[in-house]
Amino acid sequence: xxxxxxxxxxxxxxxxxxxxxxxxxxxxxxxxxxxxxxxxxxxxxxxxxxxxxxxxxxxxxxxxxxxxxxxxxxxxxxxxxxxxxxxxxxxxxxxxxxxxxxxxxxxxxxxxxxxxxxxxxxxxxxxxxxxxxxxxxxxxxxxxxxx
Numbered sequence: 803x804x805x806x807x808x809x810x811x812x813x814x815x816x817x818x819x820x821x822x823x824x825x826x827x828x829x830x831x832x833x834x835x836x837x838x839x840x841x842x843x844x845x846x847x848x849x850x851x852x853x854x855x856x857x858x859x860x861x862x863x864x865x866x867x868x869x870x871x872x873x874x875x876x877x878x879x880x881x882x883x884x885x886x887x888x889x890x891x892x893x894x895x896x897x898x899x900x901x902x903x904x905x906x907x908x909x910x911x912x913x914x915x916x917x918x919x920x921x922x923x924x925x926x927x928x929x930x931x932x933x934x935x936x937x938x939x940x941x942x943x944x945x946x947x948x949x
Contacts, residue, residue: 803848803934811863815850818865823935826867830945834937839927843946844929845870867932874927876940 806815826832837843838902853862876883900907927949931937939945 806848806850807934814863815865818850818863819848819932819935823863823866823932826927832929832949833949834931834945835928837944837946841946842875843930844873844927844928846947847933854907916925 805946806812832885846867849866849868851864852860853864855861897907899905928946929949931945931947
């Protein structure tokens with residue numbers, strides 16, 4: 803965050819951060835609560851990247867708030883992990899079908915697609931607020947995001 807704030811294109815990065823926060827808020831990703839005593843508070847940080855076109859020109863600035871999952875405790879903060887991926891054979895089948903039937907294919911980029919996870923009652927996860935965008939309270943209590 804320190805590095806990106808001193809760049810001449812900081813306003814574009816700041817806009818990307820605001821867009822990310824809006825998606826997270828809109829999805830009801832968390833609620834701000836007082837940090838429970840003894841709870842494992844998972845860190846968070848910003849990851850930045852610029853999407854470029856074929857000529858190498860920046861077409862979009864992207865910011866993503868990520869958790870520092872390495873500090874999570876198996877069996878307490880989470881119970882299982884998975885990453886849904888497409889099998890290469892499935893992609894080939896769809897493309898072969900499209901080619902055989904003279905169909906057009908395309909692609910889309912879905913904002914916030916990773917926000918569709920459902921936590922069980924046993925999975926209570928607390929993360930630190932977004933660096934540089936933490937909401938403070940007058941009494942000095944530390945607020946965290948309960949996912």
